[in-house]
Amino acid sequence: MKSLKELIQADYLDELKKRRDLVPTSGSSSPTEIQNQCPICFDRGIIVKDDVAYPCSCMQQKKMENQFRHARMARGLLNCRFENFRQDFYHSLNSQDRTYLEYALKAYTASQEFVRQCILESHGLGLLFTGPVGSGKTFLAAAIANALMEKDKQVLFLVVPDLLDELRATYKSEANELDLLDTAREIPILILDDLGAHNYTEWTRNRLYSIINSRLNEELPTVITSNLSLEEMEEHLGARTTSRLIQACRIFRLNVDQDIRLSKYQEREKR
Ligand SMILES: Nc1ncnc2c1ncn2[C@@H]1O[C@H](COP(=O)(O)OP(=O)(O)OP(=O)(O)O)[C@@H](O)[C@H]1O
Ligand SMILES: [Mg+2]
Ligand SMILES: [Zn+2]
Secondary structure: OOOHHHHHHOOHHHHHHHHHOOOOOOOOOOHHHHHOOOOOOOOOOEEEEOOEEEEOOHHHHHHHHHHHHHOOOOHHHOOOOHHHOOOHHHOOOOOOOOHHHHHHHHHHHHHHHHHHHHHHOOOOOEEEEEOOOOOOHHHHHHHHHHHHHHOOOOEEEEEHHHHHHHHHHOOOOHHHHHHHHHHHHHOOEEEEEOOOOOOOOHHHHHHHHHHHHHHHHHOOOEEEEEOOOHHHHHHHHOHHHHHHHHHHEEEEEOOOOOOHHHHHHHHHHHO
């Protein structure tokens, strides 16, 4: 069996996909993509002009789509980009109070710094975003992932409840379990979205500990989003894991007067 390092060199998740069928099926063979055939190059990827071949502009787009699937990110997260970050969701109803906006801007700035740091140096601190439902935690994590993928960085985006399901499914069948866990331990940038109050078992708690502990030891950055306070995290994940998260991450709180999903809903229905 190949080591993970070899897999990373040889297009790591492609290999995983073959073995575990990890990647969602919204992939290259869907009918929508046939309709999306490039009108310029007819999907050959190159255009020939005066006997010289140039890469077609659709190639960059295809590369992004590929990376996106490899990172296991959901389609809806494609639009989570730094340039789409809206500050007005953090305006307080009491217009004097700028605290929430200041928090959000700190988290936003730290996210951009994080991207710059990852591009220059692959080891360093990660980020932990905490805050209530609909406060923009996943948005920032996805904006980080998108920006890094554009720079060809290897990112794995794991939604923790789904990860727990996968881990439970592989309980006691060690062979399957190893791939995803090894990738999570060794991928240059890992995003753990929604590290919440799920039903952890002793087994899944240990697996999460092992991911976080290995990454801490290797100084590989992890970006985490969570609804939990540190006290609650300790209660659900245990003191050893929480303590390591504090060591490995800069912590930012996002706060809103109103769930951003509700703010967006109201905008949509007002139109
Ligand atoms: N600053 C922002 N600018 C524009 N859209 C945003 C911003 N923050 C969040 N959104 C959008 O609002 C919705 C909710 O945000 P998000 O999913 O990031 O919340 P969350 O804090 O992760 O919530 P949960 O705790 O439920 O996971 C999403 O559609 C997201 O794209
Ligand atoms: Mg979220
Ligand atoms: Zn093309």
